[in-house]
Amino acid sequence: MTPAARLQAAIEILDHVLTGEPAEKALTSWGRRSRFAGSKDRAAVRDHVFTALRCLRSHAALGGARSGRGLILGALREAGQDPDEVFTGQGHAPAPLSGAERSLPKAPEGPEALDIPEWLWPEFSSSLGSNAEAAAHAMRKRAPVHLRVNRAKVSLRQAQESLAAEGIVTTPHPAAETALEITEGARKLRNAKAYLEGLVELQDAASQAVVAQLPLNDGMKVLDYCAGGGGKSLAMAARAKIRLFAHDADPRRMKDLPGRAARAGARVSLLEGAELERSGPYDLVLCDVPCSGSGSWRRAPEGKWRLTRENLQELHRIQAEILRKAARLATEGGTLAYATCSMLDGENTVQVQGFIQEYPEWTLAAEQSWQVQDGTDGFYVAVLTRAKGGC
Ligand SMILES: C[S@@+](CC[C@H](N)C(=O)[O-])C[C@H]1O[C@@H](n2cnc3c(N)ncnc32)[C@H](O)[C@@H]1O
Known part of the structure; x- marks a missing residue:
């Protein structure tokens, strides 16, 4: 495919996404229809879309328009590229620009230039303070690729050597002792021996740093209350010899967890429904709650535009309810950890x-946050401890 044909493919995919189709699904459907596209074409089209x-x-x-053509035209203008070189109508290139498309719009300003929804800007800017603009700018760029080294199996140096032997260059990331950032060869990871043998997992450095904050010791009984795919479950299992249990309101989200745990040499018991109530109490309950995902909008940018004021309020309600329910599962003197991305x-x-x-019997023992402009996803964790004798 020519560069212009790749942009035309992105235009078509974006038109589907703008009608509500998830980006991954729209990309997959295009991929099926476009057998002629090689792996470099697919990667380039994906980059344009994201x-x-x-x-x-x-x-x-x-x-000048919230459409596939408008978005690609805007991207070219921002990059300082002449759109007429791309919108030629020749071969599979986008059709030539209309008169209306040719007229230069007013340059975006404020939250529009920063790509933050207007309604969210007041909360975004008050939450991030003087870092708000830098964080918004960072979210306009592609996210780095981070790995968690499974220290239960291998040292950081050994993992780096194994990856380097297959053309994947990494550097340690300061946010967590287990974290590596891939600087070259990220696309080779899925077939790399270190990945297939569970020496490394894909996980953002801040997500690893959240787990590093948890007071985990050998023999503890631990519940991952919102386990999802189990990224934090596996990170906890690698830190100490714990008895690990995982739960999720949607158990289908945990379907890959047993396989991933086996690969990592970890053991985890999955809990559904009434099993959860019977299984406690726990020394530590982690609630990695559903959230706006504002810290990972570089990876999942559709979330930034689909979030509404009403969704956010509903998320607040769900988060509070999860905290209340999860707290009941902790032992006296136990720990409750609350995390969001x-x-x-x-x-x-x-x-x-x-x-x-x-619930005044709970006190805040530690609290930390990470922000995107510092090179990780945005994350937050609070570690709460329960006074002995509290209800
Ligand atoms: C942020 S994700 C978890 C990510 C996961 N801990 C990881 O590190 O890969 C939040 C999860 O909470 C689950 N969830 C939503 N509502 C819940 C509830 N009321 N109780 C338990 N889990 C819930 C969702 O299904 C989702 O899998």
């Missing part, structure tokens, strides 16, 4: 303060 989604507001403004105070500090006010 760049457009990360920068949806500003590129739509620069391109969000940078919004309403989902983080405000949620934890509200819980402590309602």
Whole structure:
């Protein structure tokens, strides 16, 4: 495919995404229809689509329309490329620009230029303070690829050597002792021996740092209350010889966890429904709650535009309810850890303060947050301990 044909493919895919189709699904359908596309074409088209989604507001403004063509036109204008060189109508290139498309729109400003939804900007900027603009800028770029080294199996250096032998160059990431950042060869990871043998897992460095904050010791009984695919379950299992249990309101999300655990040399018991109530109490309960995902919008940029004020309020309600339910499963003197991949105070500090006010037997032992402009996903964790004798 020519560069212009790749952009035309991105235009068509974006038009589907803008009608509500998930980006991954739209890319897969295009891939099936486009057997002629090689792996480099697919990677390039994917990059165009995800760049457009990360920068949806500003590129739509620069391109004069919230459409596939508008977004690609806006991207070219931002990159300082002459759109007439791409919109030629020749071969499989996009059709030539219309008169209306040719007129240069006003440059975007404020939250529009920063690609943050207008309604969210007040909360985003008050949560991030003087870092708000830097964080918004960082979210317009592609996320780095981080690995967690399974220290139960291998040292950081050994993992790096094994990856390097297959052309994957890494460097240690300062956010967590287990973290590596891939600087070259990320696309080779899925077939690399170190990955297939469970020496490394894909996991953002801040997600690893969250687990590093947890007071885990050998012999502890631990529950991952919102386990999902089990990224944090596996990170906890690698840190200490714990008795690990995993639960999720949607058990299908844990379907890959037993296989991943086996690969990592870990053991985890999955709990569903009434099993959960019978299984406690636990020394530590981790609630990695559902959230806006604002800390990982570089990876999943559609979330930034699909989130509404109403969804966010509903998430606040769910988060508070999970905290209440999970707290009941902790032992006296036990620990409750609350984590989000969000940078919004309403989902983080405000949620934890509200819980402590309602349940004063819990006290805040530690709290930390990570922000995207520092080179990781945005994350938050609060570690709470329960006074002995509390209910
Ligand atoms: C942020 S994700 C978890 C990610 C996972 N811990 C990891 O590190 O890979 C949140 C999970 O919470 C689950 N969830 C949503 N509502 C829940 C509830 N009321 N109780 C338990 N889990 C819930 C979702 O199904 C989702 O899998």
